[in-house]
Amino acid sequence: MVLCAVMSLTFLDTTIVAVALASVQTSLHAGVAQLQWVIGGYALAFGALMLPFGALGDRFGRRRAMLVGLALFAVGSATAALAHSPAQLIAARVVMGVGAAASEPGTLSIIRQLYTEPGSRARALGVWSAVAALALAVGPVIGGVLVGIGGWPAIFWFNVAASVVVIVVTAIVIPESTDPGVGRIDWGGAALGLIAIGGALFGVIQGEARGYGNPLIVAVFVVAAVGLAVFSVLEAHVPNPMLDLHYLRRPGFSGSLVLAFSVYFSIFAIFFFTALYLQIVEGYSGYRIASVFLPMALAMILTSLATGRWVARIGVGMPIALGSLLAGLGVLGADVGLSGSTHPLVLALSLTVAGLGFGTTVVPVTSIALAVVPQQHSGMAAASTNTARALGVIASVSVLGSYLNAQLTSGLGTKLARLGVPPVFRHVVISAVETGGVPGGSSIAADTKTFGPLVAKVVTAAYGAFHRGLTISLIIAGALIIVSGVLSAVAVRGARTRPDGETSQA
Numbered sequence: 001m002v003l004c005a006v007m008s009l010t011f012l013d014t015t016i017v018a019v020a021l022a023s024v025q026t027s028l029h030a031g032v033a034q035l036q037w038v039i040g041g042y043a044l045a046f047g048a049l050m051l052p053f054g055a056l057g058d059r060f061g062r063r064r065a066m067l068v069g070l071a072l073f074a075v076g077s078a079t080a081a082l083a084h085s086p087a088q089l090i091a092a093r094v095v096m097g098v099g100a101a102a103s104e105p106g107t108l109s110i111i112r113q114l115y116t117e118p119g120s121r122a123r124a125l126g127v128w129s130a131v132a133a134l135a136l137a138v139g140p141v142i143g144g145v146l147v148g149i150g151g152w153p154a155i156f157w158f159n160v161a162a163s164v165v166v167i168v169v170t171a172i173v174i175p176e177s178t179d180p181g182v183g184r185i186d187w188g189g190a191a192l193g194l195i196a197i198g199g200a201l202f203g204v205i206q207g208e209a210r211g212y213g214n215p216l217i218v219a220v221f222v223v224a225a226v227g228l229a230v231f232s233v234l235e236a237h238v239p240n241p242m243l244d245l246h247y248l249r250r251p252g253f254s255g256s257l258v259l260a261f262s263v264y265f266s267i268f269a270i271f272f273f274t275a276l277y278l279q280i281v282e283g284y285s286g287y288r289i290a291s292v293f294l295p296m297a298l299a300m301i302l303t304s305l306a307t308g309r310w311v312a313r314i315g316v317g318m319p320i321a322l323g324s325l326l327a328g329l330g331v332l333g334a335d336v337g338l339s340g341s342t343h344p345l346v347l348a349l350s351l352t353v354a355g356l357g358f359g360t361t362v363v364p365v366t367s368i369a370l371a372v373v374p375q376q377h378s379g380m381a382a383a384s385t386n387t388a389r390a391l392g393v394i395a396s397v398s399v400l401g402s403y404l405n406a407q408l409t410s411g412l413g414t415k416l417a418r419l420g421v422p423p424v425f426r427h428v429v430i431s432a433v434e435t436g437g438v439p440g441g442s443s444i445a446a447d448t449k450t451f452g453p454l455v456a457k458v459v460t461a462a463y464g465a466f467h468r469g470l471t472i473s474l475i476i477a478g479a480l481i482i483v484s485g486v487l488s489a490v491a492v493r494g495a496r497t498r499p500d501g502e503t504s505q506a
Helices: 002-016 018-028 032-060 062-081 086-102 105-114 117-149 153-173 187-210 215-235 245-249 251-280 286-314 317-337 344-362 364-371 374-421 423-434 448-491
Strands: none
Touching: 002 032, 002 086, 002 105, 002 117, 002 153, 002 251, 018 032, 018 086, 018 117, 018 251, 018 286, 032 062, 032 086, 032 105, 032 187, 032 245, 032 251, 032 374, 062 086, 062 105, 062 153, 086 105, 105 117, 105 374, 117 153, 117 251, 117 286, 117 344, 117 364, 187 215, 187 374, 245 251, 245 423, 251 286, 251 317, 251 344, 251 364, 251 374, 251 448, 286 317, 286 344, 317 344, 317 364, 317 448, 344 364, 364 374, 374 448
C-alpha cells in the first residue's frame, strides 16, 4: 500500500489542480495559455523524464529515487502554494513533474521484485491499477473541497503534507532494490523526446497568441519535427533504447499506448474545460464543483475495482470497447448538460456514464502493455504507457485549450464588433475574459460612460464564445475515445494480462 501511496500522489496531482484553475486565473490574473502551461508543464516533465529516471532508479536504488523524487515533489508543491505570478506557478509545477517522474517508476519495479509468484504479482498489479484509477477519479473532488476551504494554495499544501507522510513511511517500510544488470541510460533519447514533445507543446500553445505563421513558432515546430525524426532513428540503433520501437509493431503494445493516450485526452477534456466553465460562467464554488464530479468519481472507483475480475474471465477486448463507448457517450452528454443554462441532472448522469466508461478502460492499460513484452522490458513497457498518458494530457490541454482560446479571441472579437463595441475596448474585453475578469463586469467596463450599457451583452457574448469552444472540445474528445477505444479493443484482443514474463505476441 505504501507503493500505491507514492503512485497515487503523482496521479492525483494530474487531476486535482484542474478544479483550481478558475481560482488561479482570477487570483494571479492568468490567461488561458498560462493555465494550459500549469497543467502541461507538469505533464511534460512527468512524461518526458519518467523513462530515464526509471533507469536511474534501477541502477542506483529505487527507494532512493522515490525519496528524492518525493522530496522534490514536496518542494515544488510548497513553491507553487507561495507563487505570486503565473510564471512562478508554472515553474513550480515543472519541478513537481520532475519529482513525480523520479518517484513513480520505482513502484512497479519494486512490485515485480517483491511479488515473484505470478498470481500474487497479478493481484498486486491489479491493486496498483485500481488505486491509480481511484487517484485519478477523486482528484477533482478533493481539489474542489480544498479550494472551498483555503483557495487554490490549499491544494499544494495538501501535497506537501501528504508527501512528508509518504516519505517517512517509505523510508521505514520499503526495502532498497537495484538492478545491477541495467544497461546504459539512453540520455540521448530522453533529450530528443523532451525536445520533440516540449517543442510541439510550446508551438501549439504560443502559436495561438503569436500566430502559427510567426517565424519563432514555425522554427519551434521544425525543431520538434527534427527532434522526433532523430529520436526515431536513434531508438532503432542504440542497445538500450528508451522506447524499443520493435514493440510498436505488436498490436497489443501499440494498442495499449493509443488507449492510454485517448483515455487521458478525454478525461482532461472533462476535468479541465468543464471545471473551468462551471466556475467562470456558472459561478460554481469549490464545494459545488466537488459535488458535480462526485458521481463520476464513484462510478470510476466501482468499475475500476470490478474490471480486473471481468478481464480475467472474458479478456480485455470487450471491456475496453464497452468502456470506451460509455466514456464517449458520457463526454458527449456532458455538453448537453452544459448547453444553455446548466442542467444538473443531465450533467450528473452524463458524468456518471463517463465515469463508468473511464473506470473500465483505465485499469487494463498497464497490464496489457506488460503482458505483450518480455519481463526484462516490463519497466520500459510500464513507463511507456505512463508517457502515453502524459501525452494525452498534454495534447488535450494544448490543442483543445488553444482552440478554446481562439474562440475567446477571434470569435469573441467578431461578436464584439457586431455589438458595436469600440475597437479600443475590444482588447480590454478579451483580456478580461482570458484572465477571469468577466464575472461582475468590473474588468470590462473600462469606460462606463461609453462602454457600460453594453456590459451585459458583452458578458453574454463572452460566455457564448466560451461555450462554443467547450462544445467542440467535448465533441472531439468524445469521438476520439469511442473510435480509438474500438480500434484498441481489436488490437489487444489477443493479449493476456499476465505479468509473469510469458508473453503473448498480440
